[in-house]
Amino acid sequence: MxxxxxxxxxxxxxxxxxxxxxxxxxxxxxxxxxxxxxxxxxxxxPSPKAVAAMQAAAAESHLYPESTSAELRAMLGEQYGVDSAQILISNGADNVLMLIGQAYINAGDEVVYCVPTFPVYRTSTVMMGAVPVEIPLTGDHKFDLDRILGSINERTKLVYICNPNNPTGTIVGDGELESFLRKVPSHVVVVLDEAYVEFVELRDYRKGIEFIKKGYNVISVHTFSKLYGLAAARIGYAIAPPEVLAPLLAVREPFPVSRMAVAAAIASLEDTxxxxxxxxxxxxxxxxxxxxxxxxxxxxxxxxxxxxxxxxxxxxxxxxxxxxxxxxxxxxxxxxxxxxxxxxxxxxxxxxxxxxxxxxxxxxxxx
Ligand SMILES: Cc1ncc(COP(=O)(O)O)c(C=O)c1O
Known part of the structure; x- marks a missing residue:
């Protein structure tokens, strides 16, 4: 063919x-x-407790998982101090990023991010018939928020910020991030890919969740693959204001995550x-x-x-x-x-x- x-x-x-x-x-x-x-x-x-939880859940593999991973969302909601309705669990952060593309991008839209970064931003943009607008990182390998702002126009739909950035490990200052978010026009959604954010241990550093609570058009993307060692289980999640999350809920698959993955994630969160x-x-x-x-x-x-x-x-x-x-x-x-x-x-x-x-x-x- x-x-x-x-x-x-x-x-x-x-x-x-x-x-x-x-x-x-x-x-x-x-x-x-x-x-x-x-x-x-x-x-x-993974935590040995997560392994045990996966083994126990495997015995129930003939039953579809609960569709929305409600128990896990409730735990995460409590941890972040948001309503669990603001959380979507899916089949890895990769899948969350693809859902964001499906939910938001129309053909001909522009999507802005810096390079080098995580390649899925480009894939989902191109797949949806949109135009990737790729800006080099700053000389010290950081996302160039000023140049991103300068590239936003009426066709821009999404901005991706990988924070910390893969492959450079750099972060943008939280103050810088907030002043950027204040200037982003309301027709643009900012995706903060926070796959590695748990490793940021700077005191008082404000992570994506703080900006979501302030009502900015932000989707924060997370994974259990890194800190929690569950890369093969395939589980990640998005947090966003309810109206920003709504189209992702509309395009998500009915049963995106296995019982084993959900059980492992819950046990991992418990094993502090x-x-x-x-x-x-x-x-x-x-x-x-x-x-x-x-x-x-x-x-x-x-x-x-x-x-x-x-x-x-x-x-x-x-x-x-x-x-x-x-x-x-x-x-x-x-x-x-x-x-x-x-x-x-x-x-x-x-x-x-x-x-x-x-x-x-x-x-x-x-x-
Ligand atoms: C920045 C970034 N985002 C997302 C992902 C995807 O994570 P997951 O394993 O949950 O699909 C990765 C994985 O390497 C990553 O580096």
Whole structure:
């Protein structure tokens, strides 16, 4: 069958190419152990309580899940101090982002965001027949809110702000964000992708929820994939003022999330001890990796996430290749227009130490 039958906007899309899988690298290099520091996954896995909850829920797999994940929404509503009707649970933050596109974008609309950033903003924009307006990050790798404002016109429908930004780990100041939101016209919805926001531990930093409570046209997008280690369970959510959330509810699937995923999310929220352990380990890991990579001559800006964006100061591809041979997968950034950078996810202390030892050997060998 030729592509003539395809919807035209679909022809503009490129099939998602994931990073190398652990199985692929094992086979390619004949290795038995691989450490993946490439996908911003939680190195410890889910809370054991979440695993037990998934096992128990699996026995009820013949029953459709409750359609709106009411119990989980109630928990999140309490945690954030909003009505649970302001929360939509779906099949991963990816899916929430696609729903936002389906709910809001008309063909010919413009959608503004900075690059490099999370690629799904572009996919959903192009898929809906809209025009992506891509603005470079600032020199210090932050979303350029002034230039975004300058690009908004009567055709603009959505603005995406990835905060913290993937792949750079940077954030915009909360004061800056509020003065930006005050200037955004009312026909524009601002999507704050906060997939990594739990890792922002700056005192008094105001996250998306505060701006939603103030009534701005904001949708805040979250995931259980990162802090809670549930990337394979596929569960994420959106919070927004009721009238902003309404069209997402209209386009959502009837049963978007499995019983196992919902049970795991609830157990994860309850296990605050495990969450605090993950946060503390990430905090230490960020400091350690930043210090050690800096000592190796890399330029490594502060990150407010669970990964670091490191300028290796040379073409990164040979380093990435040598790391693969040594059993470490990191993310090359050439596809984002940064051939000298790598993105490294924070691992466990033991993984971080082994990674730095391997990297030091590679870098000193190259010198
Ligand atoms: C910024 C950002 N948003 C959304 C997602 C998607 O998260 P999920 O696993 O819930 O689909 C990711 C995953 O890497 C991400 O980095």
């Amino acid at each position: 030729s592509t003539e039958l395809w919807r035209q906007d679909v022809m503009k899309l490129q099939t998602y190419v994931p990073g190398k899988s652990i199985e692929e690298v094992k086979k390619q290099f004949g290795l038995s152990e691989i450490t993946r520091l490439a996908s911003n996954e939680n190195p410890y896995g 001890e495990y969450r605090d352990f993950i946060l503390a380990s990430n905090r230490d890991g960020l400091k350690y990796l930043q210090r050690e990579m800096t000592a190796l001559g890399f330029d490594v800006p502060d990150s407010y996430s669970n990964f670091l964006f490191a300028d290796t100061k040379r073409e990164a591809a040979p380093i990435v290749e040598s790391l693969l041979r040594a059993g470490f997968i990191v993310r090359p950034c050439k596809g984002w227009g940064y051939p000298n950078h790598i993105r490294v996810t924070v691992g466990s202390p033991e993984q971080n130490e082994r990674f730095i030892a391997a990297l030091a050997e590679i870098v000193t060998g190259q010198a």
